[in-house]
Amino acid sequence: MSKSVNKDFEGTPQLKESMVFSRTASGRCVLAVAIGAVTLALAGCPSQQVQTLADLAIVELPEEPEVQLPTLDVSSLQDSYQTALANTTDPAARRLINLRLADLEAERLEQLQADNPGQIVKFDSAIEKYRAVLGETAQAGGSESDLAYLNYQLAKAYAMQGDQERSLDALGQVQQVEKASPFFVETLFRRAEADFNAKNYRAAAQGYWSVLSQGNSVFRTNAEYMFAWSQFKSQNYRPAAQGFVRLLDYLAEGGSFEELESGKQRLVDDSLRVLAMSLNYLGGWEQLEGIAKNGSQRKFHSLLYKTLGDWYLEKERYEDSANTYLAYVNHYPVSEAAPGLHLAAIEVYRRGNFPSKLIPAKKTYVENYGIHSPYWAAATADARSGLQATLHAFLQELAKFEHARAQSLSGAGGKRQGADARIKAGARTAYLAAAGYYEQFAETFPADTLTPEMVFLSAEALQQAGDHGRAYKAYDRVAYEFGKQGAEQRAAEAGYAAILAADRMAASDAAAQASLWQDIKTEASLKFADTFPEDARALAVLIGAADNLFRKNAYEPALQAAGKALDWQPAPRAGQKETLYLIVGHSHFELQSFAEAEAAYSNVLALPNLKATKRADIVERLQVAIYQQAQELLAAGNKQESIAELLRVRQAGNSPTASAAQYDAINLLLELEDWGRVIAEVADFRMRYPKHKLVATLMPKMILAHEGSGDWVAAAGELVRYADSDVDEETRRGARLVAAEHLEKAGEIKRAIALYRDYSHAYPQPMDQQLEVQFKLVNLYEAEGDVYKRNFWLKKLGANKGEGDRAQYLKAYALSDLAAQSYEKFRAIKLTLPLQKSLKDKKRAMEVAVADNRKVMDSGIQAFATRANFEIAEIYQQLSRDLLDSERPGNLSDLELEQYEILLEEQAYPFEESAIELHQVNALRTAEGVYDEWVKRSLASLRELLPVRYNKQEKALEWSDEVY
Template sequence: MKRLLGLVIIASIQLQGCSYVGLGDDGRGKTLANLPEAKLPDTKAKVAVLDVARIEQSYQRALAVADEPKLRQQILVRLADLEMARSEKAQLDATDMRRFYDKPVAMYSELLKLQSESAAPVNGIAADQLRYKLAKALSLDGRNDEAAQVLDQLANTNPDSGFMAETQFRRAEKSFADGDYAAAERNYAAVVNGNSPELKQNALYMRGWAQFKRSDYDLALLSFAQVLDQLLGSAATPEQVDAVLADIGPSKANLVKDTLRVMGLSLSYLEGAKSIVSLQTELGSRRPYEYMLYQQLGQLYLEQKRYTDSAETYQHFVQHNPASDFAPSFSIKVIDVYQEGNFPSLILPAKQDFVERYGISSSYWTSRKGVIGNNSLAYLHQSLQELAQFEHAQAQALKLKNNSEAMRAFARAAKWYREFVQTFAKDAQVAEMTFLLAECLNEAGDLPAAMEAYEQVAYGHMDKLRGADAGYAAILLPQQLIQSARSLPDNRLEEWQRRKIQNALNFADVYKTDPRAVVVLAEAANDLLQQNSYEDAKQIAERVIQWQPAAEGSLLFSSWLILGHSRFETKEYAAAEQAYMQVLNLLPVYGKNPGAPSVQQVQERIAASIYQQAEASLTFGDKDTAIAQLMRITQLTPNTEIAAKAQYDAGVYLIEQEKWAQAENVYLGFRKKYPSHALTATLPAKMVLIYQNQNKWQQAADELVVMERTSTDPDVKRQSLFMGAELYEKSGKRAQAIEQYRRYATEYPRPLANNLEAQFKLTELYRASGERDKRNYWLQNIINSHQRAGSAKTDRSTYLAASAQAELAQPAYDEFTRIPLTLPLKNSLQRKRAALEKALKAQEQVLGYGVAEFTTDASFKIGEIYAQLSRDLMASQRPKELDELALEQYEILLEEQAYPFEEKAIEIHQANAQRSWKGTYDDGVKRSFDALAKLLPARYNKTETRVEVSNDIH
């Protein structure tokens, strides 16, 4: 009985398909031992055997006498259902193995046959329901292959059946059990895409297994991911996943676990962690359970003792999820894997990576304001000490062997010391770590950072053992940087000088009895000067001069020099001049000292002081006094650079006062005295201005020629050439102007506006010189330049091109009007027509530009061409041999030929005249009105009547 019950339960599970189908790690599926405990049907729902027998006997008797097919089908349906119920009870009560459902199978089969013959539902029951019942009977009888065939028929013949979801699920499970995973995948997919929510999740899960069995791991991952999406979909972030797992219950939680396990297997068969990224890309957005995939895969590799793969999986998560809350624990897992796998060479780099990712310098730390968890913080404390000690020991060992390698090792040790100090500022070891940091930085050649660390030891921690030496080192280090690292940015040099000064002042205040104090103070004064702290430099220099016991002479000399420079910079120019005189007095004794200025340099400073006095006069608006002071510099110190600049500036101020003649003399003198000076190259532009204001056009043009020849700036050369042409034209030098304009038009096609203006100037100059062919050439060139301009065309270029086209069209118009119609008329008319076409084409080209001024003129001329042709026809020679009648007929014929042209002329002139309605009333429109007055005098040759209007009130 137990064996029979087991078979019934198996059949029931295959038909209903409502439970989750889980597979083991080997993919063979669960056994009978995994099935839930069997439950018998509710006895209250049974039908009494006696009642069923009586009903069946009634239906059998009715069936024996029924002739009508429809009635017979109705009876068969009732009998088949009764037989189905009888067979189910018999199977439950049986103690042996045999077939119980032959009768209902036969009856449902007959019903299907009858329905196919009648093509109508049996007693209102459709074929899909009959096939469903038939398949159920076959399945309960263990005839699974036959049941599968019936389900296939149902699926093929009734795709929209309400039983389709369960049918496809049964077909899928049959295919899966038979090892036909491709068919199983298709049928599970049909359930997934159907409208049966209660089967969809099971089908999705099993579709993934079918794909897994087919080794289609990519598709399997997508299916399993959808299962997780359904189960964990309410988790918006990874941190919410655990709460969702607790809420969904043990059964679904186990399904999540099984799904992750098979996904881990799939990923291991693909590209591991890379496939997780591919999966996320395929899904379109990152899932909150992503970290679980990495965790599952990493653990799987670890269980398989694939340590490298396991570590790389955790690393891959960290690399692609650096900001995740799980990132630190995954990084620790990497280190744990290396330790378990006994990879000592990888442990230290892994710890280094951990510190760099989650330490105080990391964005991870910054974004969380240091709140990274106690476990991670403790790991940082331990790792930083281990890394610093290891690198420091390595550096000490390398120091005697390889200096460059040792420096790099010291730098690495300093990095970890610094991070320890920054991370654990209140730690008991911080003072010692700071000193070790300074030592390592110094050995590594990072002097700025070492200086800062020494400052902290000397003046922050006030370390009694190392404070004095650390303080003096903080002065020496910036000096070394200033002397040996001039190639670095100036702002860093200024910072080091400033730090050196402050450290020197601190040293002098804290260690007053130290014999190095006065020397440090004198150097601080010089450094203050270099940092432009002139007020402080003056105070310190005066302090050194007044130092007791008196400082030695070289310190006094440098202090006087510092005092002079500082006074100059604070605009005490007279006092600065006096200080420089003190320096000149001491130069014979101390002028040979390193860094001492030369006589020439001191003279330059004196000249600069005078120059600044001139600047002060300018500030007060006294330009005359300023000019006199500037010219005095050229007399007192003519060999200084300032003298040249002073004379140049004097010319500038004369120009500002519009003293053109004096400015001309100053600059001509400058050009003669300083022919090789850099400022000499700038004189042509100023001389142009001076000459222009004196109406010396040719001299100004000559200066522009010099500018165009000597300048390396393309824009200056171009502008000088054009402006020079204008000035030559203005001075009456037509040949030079033509040459300049021609060069400009040839060499500078852009900008288009200037190029066209140059060409226009050439046409005007050639008009004046009477060189018609050259004028026509440039007129045509204007047209060509405009046509080639493309998007650079402007209203001005269009106007110039239209003007040029109008002028070039005039000869064709004139030629047409000059041709008379003589005998033989055919020949002269042929020439006339050819001239007409040429003239019309030329005028139409003018119209194409759409410029009103030329459009109205061209329209007038086109009208006149037709009017002229009409007039010429009427004025043509008549054959002499015609008698009076023939001549009259000839006249009529001519009028018939001339009339259309006159009408065409009237039409064109009227259209042109109508432009006045829109506000255009230029010469072309006026001339069309005049032409119409002659052509249609009754309409257009009327006298205007003026009506007087009175505004008086009557």
């Protein structure tokens, strides 16, 4: 091709290599010439007579093993065809040979030009031959196909000559000859190229579009490319961009651009470059989606954004470049190309010195492609591996940035009085962000040597942010999960920090969660002590865990932890021992291991410098432990051993527990009737606890003990004290009464009488008891021989108003006794002279005695009524007898004496009759079933008074044993 042709196509290097004019293959004995599908036999092959090029049929050769033939150069072929021409007279065959000679000439010249790039090669000889064949064919009436081919080859020769005008004229002849010709599309293409070279870009664009309108052809790629270029040159940037996109679509159909041959790869690169310029003129990346998107992403979609971004970067338009890269990222965040373009944007910010945008872009990168992103979830292992290097760097950088920012804000807030809440909130947000990046690093790179440190720093940040729950988990991981994976220096520190974090959670969280965090703190403390026993804080942590376990009622684990702490080396200090012994003691106590609890409390009391206030409490606990051991023995039926334990309680000192234990011991001694020990322990209790509320309740126990031991006087004294001290009136009344009874039983009659007498005066009610006391006094005064005082109480007893049987009985008893005394007084009066005077006294006494007995009879108590009835009868009989037996005056004559006696008999007789009547009343009681002593005595008196009637002798009848 001439230099002029090269010049016309400047700026489109791909076109030079893709311009294809059909060439004829050479170098074989049988040559297939692609001119309307013609086969020509040469070099000894028989010739065929044909009328036109189109009349020659295709000859199919049989399949034979390939034979390596000698290669003939063009000159040799030309010589062969010249020989054939000389030997051929047939016009049609000669035209074919001339055509072949023209083709060989054109091929020779092309080869010459190719071999000598710097040399100008003239194609006149080939042009002359084609024109001659064209004239002969036209004159012979050749077909349109033959003419089209000849004009096409002629146009090619003119083009190679550099004569574009004649080349176009020849192509015009092809276009006019036959639209269906295989050269028609190329003709359209060559004319469009001519317009483009002439800078008639709009016409060129129409021409290229005409080529594209014909469908697929060998010119499609170049037509698409040149159409887009023509639109670009015409400043129609949107159609230009769309054209380049269509070209790229076509080129991408066979696979990725990297798989294309080098020429097409350069075509892709140039298309992308011009597309970027077109988009820039249209407004940049914001126009890209409207032009490039076709329902979904194209294979090369990301390449469009990258090319535009790269173009901006070349022009140092940094923000436009970064925005273009990020636009793709925003549109297609899960695309495989997104991470690369995001990184490209970050690099642009770095090169352009945009620090304010660099950190946010890196944060977005981590959000978009980090381990928690949808991209990561859907990515392949290879894709993830490709991200890791960047994430490794970015996560560290972002974590340190946020941590430093948080510390700066915290420092600023701390310098201000009443730091601004917004500053504090900002610092907390930054700490949480830093923690998030540290955590994400650890999750993304679990086996990395930096991971333990990252987790520790995340815990520190969370702690500063007040998120103690998450901080605990992070500290715990550093302390126990990583082991020797780079965490040795941090392990103990993290383990202790985990305990503090759990403690803060327990102090600040809701009630239910607080309990849970207390448990977590305890578990962390135990683990710390086991894992880091050499740490100076381990013992204190273990003691704290034991205390927490005890407070949570986990007594067995608390004992284990406390026991381990007590065995710690170096040994716990006195204050620590005090705490541990108390945990042991209290835990054993709650587990009802009271002997072990006592031992632990004893250990506490043995510690030096124990505060008095604490000592009192511990003594109390120790005494309770002993007390409970006594209760266990009692439950097992070992009363004596239980008493011994109860009394051992007081050895630790006087206390409420000691008093309760001694009181229980007294009760058990009462049950065992160990009266002497009861008396001794009650006395001891009174001495130890004179103001104790139970002292009053000991009096009945003491009374019972004295009674049990037979010391009725002491029992009575206790009862009197009891009566004097008790607030209950009824209790005092009963105590006094029982005290009097005890004194009576002990033979202390005077003291008993005094108590009975006081009782009778003090407690008129209840009447039944009052009457019994009066009855007691009657009997006691009788025993004392004090008739006067006895009668005093008899009269009270006889005057009672009680309605019950016992009251009536005692009333009758008293009246009967008083009546008996009246009867005895009556009997004691003798009838002496002067009779009138003594008889008067006698009758007065009789009246009193009869009246007293009448009262007895009125009582209705039969046991006493028969006696009263008898005594009245005896009074009358006695008076009658006394009258008859009375002293006679000594100065009476016999007659006077006789008359005097008759007079006495007359006076005595009525009294005797009255006596008989009264005795008969008693005697009649037998019919009622009454036959007591007084009825018997009345019958005896009647036998004396009425012997005929009442002194009959009984006769025993003998019955025959014979049976009639």
